[in-house]
Amino acid sequence: MCLICEGKSLNGLESVDVCKNVTEIPELPQSLEELNCCGCVLLKTLPELPQSLRILDCSKCKSLISLPKLPKSLKHLYCEKCPNLIVIPNFPRSLMFFECNGCTSLTFVSECDFEYISGDLAGVIEPKIARKLMSIINKNYLKWRKEQTLKWFSSTHGVVYEDLIKRTWHHSRAFDWCWDTEEVKWFKSLR
Numbered sequence: 717m718c719l720i721c722e723g724k725s726l727n728g729l730e731s732v733d734v735c736k737n738v739t740e741i742p743e744l745p746q747s748l749e750e751l752n753c754c755g756c757v758l759l760k761t762l763p764e765l766p767q768s769l770r771i772l773d774c775s776k777c778k779s780l781i782s783l784p785k786l787p788k789s790l791k792h793l794y795c796e797k798c799p800n801l802i803v804i805p806n807f808p809r810s811l812m813f814f815e816c817n818g819c820t821s822l823t824f825v826s827e828c829d830f831e832y833i834s835g836d837l838a839g840v841i842e843p844k845i846a847r848k849l850m851s852i853i854n855k856n857y858l859k860w861r862k863e864q865t866l867k868w869f870s871s872t873h874g875v876v877y878e879d880l881i882k883r884t885w886h887h888s889r890a891f892d893w894c895w896d897t898e899e900v901k902w903f904k905s906l907r
Contacts, residue, residue, distance in 0.1 A: 734759075744769075753777060754794070765790075774798065775815070795819060802856075816849055823856035 718735040726732055727745050734753040741763050750771040757778045767787045773794040774780055782803035790808045797818035
């Protein structure tokens with residue numbers, strides 16, 4: 717049983733271990749430096765993280781969908797085997813270790829972080845893992861765009877597809893489909 721399950725205060729703590737039965741984590745103290753919620757399979761989201769946090773372990777949180785904004789102080793991020801994790805909103809430049817094996821649904825990172833992952837973050841994680849992460853993000857992002865494009869097109873009957881594609885495309889995606897080639901061909905094939 718952990719402090720959260722027992723309903724005890726977390727105030728003043730520097731480290732918190734969360735047990736596997738927790739479905740929601742309450743507000744975290746500003747003094748917190750380490751949060752370990754590894755194996756919390758029912759946990760879907762995390763609360764706002766304190767700026768003092770240095771280590772976050774949310775590995776094996778199979779229901780976790782997204783992470784909150786990560787603090788600038790974060791040095792270690794473990795989120796391996798989180799198959800439903802879709803969003804990592806930012807990558808702090810303080811990050812020294814990042815583990816993400818098994819994050820097969822990861823789809824969204826911010827545009828500047830996309831460049832960071834393929835550049836500077838590659839020094840924090842093995843280049844092979846960085847390439848794999850980029851590949852997963854791109855594959856899932858393109859799948860999402862196809863679904864959104866199809867939804868948009870079928871709901872508005874004849875929207876100009878180039879305009880829609882221009883709105884969702886951004887230049888930093890290394891493997892992104894250019895709006896005037898592959899995606900347009902795919903889109904035209906729907907008609």
